[in-house]
Amino acid sequence: MSIDTTRELPVPEYDDESSDAGSMAAASTRDAASVAPASPRRHLQATRTQRRRMWVVGAVILAAIGFLVFKGLTSAVVFFQTANEAVAQRSQLGNTDFQMEGTVVSGTVRHVTGDVYRFAVESSGVTVDVQNSGDPPQMFKPGLPVVVVGHFVGSTNLFASDEIMVKHSAAYIAAHPNRVKPSSGSSP
Numbered sequence: 001m002s003i004d005t006t007r008e009l010p011v012p013e014y015d016d017e018s019s020d021a022g023s024m025a026a027a028s029t030r031d032a033a034s035v036a037p038a039s040p041r042r043h044l045q046a047t048r049t050q051r052r053r054m055w056v057v058g059a060v061i062l063a064a065i066g067f068l069v070f071k072g073l074t075s076a077v078v079f080f081q082t083a084n085e086a087v088a089q090r091s092q093l094g095n096t097d098f099q100m101e102g103t104v105v106s107g108t109v110r111h112v113t114g115d116v117y118r119f120a121v122e123s124s125g126v127t128v129d130v131q132n133s134g135d136p137p138q139m140f141k142p143g144l145p146v147v148v149v150g151h152f153v154g155s156t157n158l159f160a161s162d163e164i165m166v167k168h169s170a171a172y173i174a175a176h177p178n179r180v181k182p183s184s185g186s187s188p
Contacts, residue, residue: 080147083123087157097151100159102128106142121146121159132161139166 083102086093102121108129109119117132119142130148140146150161 083121083128084126085123086152086159087126087128090152090157093152095151095154097149099147099149100128100130101145101147103145104140104142109142121148128157128159130159130161132164134162134164136164137166140164 080099080101081089081093083100086098086100100121102123105120105122105127109117112118112131115133115135117136118129119132120127120129122128130150131153132148132150145167147165147167148159148161149163149165150159152158153160
């Protein structure tokens with residue numbers, strides 16, 4: 001009697017999750033035709049889950065970038081007002097930082113202490129007291145148009161500034177004739 005050794009026996013397929021001994025024994029007793037591969041369905045579910053995760057991660061990253069851009073732009077925006085506009089809009093401006101333009105009123109510049117100076121700026125007949133911390137620019141003097149950067153203090157009309165920008169009177173007044181009037185004795 002001879003034994004046929006050319007015939008192959010069916011090899012059962014196993015999932016990665018069913019690797020314990022009881023599962024292997026039960027699977028080995030089934031025949032090869034009845035074992036259906038479960039991996040395509042699980043692969044499809046895993047792919048869907050990965051896609052959902054990627055969409056969620058992408059949405060979170062996009063939201064974070066959008067938030068940072070929004071905060072960066074809104075904090076970088078500085079509102080520009082003339083002194084009369086700033087007083088008229090005092091309640092809307094609150095304590096937010098903005099730039100205020102006006103002409104330094106003659107006789108109001110005082111050195112308080114250290115690098116603190118007080119003066120008044122005027123625009124269209126409205127005067128605002130300014131307290132600036134920091135040395136003023138070299139060209140700073142009464143009668144010149146300036147832009148001060150800061151905010152109103154509390155509910156008062158005192159403007160706390162930490163930066164003064166002096167506008168060259170001839171060039172600035174020529175460029176903005178309706179905003180700043182030249183001081184007496186100066187020509188635009």
